[in-house]
Amino acid sequence: MAHYRQVSESKREQFRRYLEKAGVLNSLTNVLVALYEESEKPNNALDFIKHHLGVGPEADDSESLRLELNSLQQKYDQLLEENKELRNRLLQYEPPQDVGTE
Incomplete structure (x- = not known):
């Protein structure tokens, strides 16, 4: 079972590096920080994230x-x-x- 954890952690680490290399982690972090710093939190956090990521019109x-x-x-x-x-x-x-x- 320890071997399964190592494989699972290895895949997770590969996926994390992939997201980091693609800039996904940085973008998500920036959007979440912007949401955190909003003085008036939006009613729909998902719309806020979509808007700041440039998803859709x-x-x-x-x-x-x-x-x-x-x-x-x-x-x-x-x-x-x-x-x-x-x-x-x-x-x-x-x-x-x-x-x-x-």
């Missing part, structure tokens, strides 16, 4: 993009409706021209 960016998309969708719908109205008005004053009947 930032909440502010995502919300502003969502608002912009909504605004542009409304503008698009308005323009489609305006285009439809203008086409109908144009048809009242100019009958449709058939292609090749000139």
Whole structure:
């Protein structure tokens, strides 16, 4: 059983060195220190960690993009409706021209 512990500890040490070499331990340490030093702890620590690690879009960016998309969708719908109205008005004053009947 002592041999199993040595193998297990050896694998753990290899994994720790791998994480250290890849910069993972340093990054995690920096984020955890930043969380520790926060005067007002965030409600969701995981979101704080994700934000500071740069995982996924930032909440502010995502919300502003969502608002912009909504605004542009409304503008698009308005323009489609305006285009439809203008086409109908144009048809009242100019009958449709058939292609090749000139």
